[in-house]
Amino acid sequence: MKKNMLCTIAVLLAVLFAACKKSADTPGTATIESTQAAKVHGYIIGLGFPAHTIVDNGNEYIVEGDIIFPKNMEVPGGVKTEQYYTGSLVSATNVTNIRLYVDTSMTSMASEINSAIAQWNGISGCTIHWTVVTGAPFDVTITNYNLGSGVCGQGTFPSSGNAGNLIRINKSYIAGNSFAQRARTICHEMGHNVSFRHTNWSAIGESTATDVPGVGGTDASSIMNGGQCGSGATVLSAKDIQAAVALYH
Template identity: 75%
Template sequence: MKKSIKFLLAAALISFIFVSCKKSADAPAPVPEQDNAKKVLSYILNMGFPAHMIVENTNEYIVEEDIIFPKNMKVPVGFDSKVKPEQFYTGSLVGATNVTNIRLMVDTSMTVMLPEINSAINQWNTVSGCTIHWSIVTSGAYDVLITNFNLGNGVCGQGTFPSGGVAGNLIRINRNFIAANSFAQRARTICHEMGHNVSFRHTNWQAIGEPTATPVPGVPGTDASSIMNGGQCGSGATVLSTNDKAAAAALYH
């Protein structure tokens, strides 16, 4: 009797193990995470940036020295390695609602530059006929973080382009490198990077050997007085030009 019980218990245990293993084997395997970095790289290439101009870091790609593409960014629908849609400024604009209140969080490393930050904000906020409006927040939710970052010699700042209808979420300022620049030039650096956050490419893209950029309809594509000219750290225009303002009003009216 005891042997029979032992046999039945052993048989039941073997059956349980078999069923458990079978269920485990039949269970669907976890779906691997999509490699968003590859999508971002394809997006950059489809925008016209050649591979040799793309610098890869751990969490991002950098192009034109001062434009950041985070590897976890939301890629606009329709951009992949097989589909190249109609080319435009960056591939994405800030949504109509979001652009009216772009919340800027000033990192503690940048509070010393609050006067320059406010000067840059004032320039964008006072463009006639344009809905772009920036505001500084000190706590809670924000859209863009501005922080100090050592970018080495030669690069004053970096900014991200919009994605998913929201402004590019980061501005890096090489504070120590631009410290010797005039107040107007330091504010200019911030204003320039804020322009990238709302979709502007470099106005002088052709002169400095960057990929083709489509000008804003009705606004000339070149402008020596544009604050969005690249490669002019410490020497460029310090205020939004007439064409800069016209382009901002055309995109965000």
Template identity: 60%
Template sequence: MKKNLKTLTSIVLSALLLASCSKSADAPVAPEKKDNADKVLTYIQSLGFSQNNIVDNGDAYIVDEDIRFPKDMEVPVGKPTAEQRWTGSKLTAANALNIRIKVDPSMTSMMPEINSAINQWNTIGGAIALHITIVTGTSYDILIKDTNLGAGICGQGTFPSGGKAGNLIQINKSYIAGNSFAQRQRTITHEIGHNISIMHTNQTGGLLIMGTPPSDPLSIMNAGQCGSGATVLSNFDKVAAQWLY
């Protein structure tokens, strides 16, 4: 009986030891990815956008129909000063000098329009440190691709974060196909502006950039002008870019 009790005790102790070893050997549970959506939404609202102008589009909030704020974006710390008309997040100096755009195969038929749009930003002149190139490799900053965004929306740009340009431009290629060449490249130029932090000139939200007026009918960054808006950067569009970069 004593022998059986001793054997049973030994078995129990061994089982407990094995259980203890097994528990300590288990890999730690990876923490869940923190949901940043609430912070992004709060930030958008802090820029002066009403809830009516913000649409939840799954992985991003869409503002004024064509500006994407990814829900996993890095939200800027602090609030921009009231003299500015931008969104408080811009590219670092190094990144602004080397913005690499990759053209998805779905957009290669509009390469002339893309090149024309890039040329507008690259030839602003003055004391500006901003340069955009097209790349074909796997390393890039912005992907431009064709996306069916529905009737009435020509394209969508993405708000920059973490010192980098917004990583996506979507062009509703079939919708703008009937527009003139100048208007098609205007859409692309406009969306690139959003990806480097310039907001709509003719709508509330965002903050005024020093040296620019509250409104500019010649601005390529005016909203709601797909197919009919200005086709070249206005003087104040250039001032805005020069102020930022």
């Protein structure tokens, strides 16, 4: 009897040790999340954004005030040199039908959203095409978000051939702007969703950006100029249009 009891205790101890060892060797969720965040952080630096300009915002990183990098995003690989300034383009298949879901918090700005869409869809010789959808499946969500004072909107860059999946609009902050300026903010953030950096990155002290092939130089009339909420150009400039065609033709 004593011998059987000792055998039972030995087996239990062996099982307990094996269980503890397995638990100790298995990476925890926090470790996995930390590793993924580090990959995204490294990717952002690889795009040319200095480390000190990257703001940790919980589940995401923010750079240049209005560009979002979710920490759980799929980090693109095999980036072509001419795409380096954004890291990735929307694929030829996906760019022809970018489905935009308008959150209920943004339905009051439906006219501004449609105006912004009309600008991108109206570029001759360019395959960028946005459509509004009322439910899943969708590619991008536009929603109201309190971004505090000084930030009118935010958008995400493309990843793995998909358009950046989020646009945040600081609706109360831009409410006093003209219709054209409100639509401009939305149009600007949509530009980030399809890869555009701020055209005036150098003048406003942002990290180095690579010119779109064949469409370099500054452009005071660009809708993609940063830091101009409420005062910037309200229509795509000639160079904005040239750049869109160069990237998506």
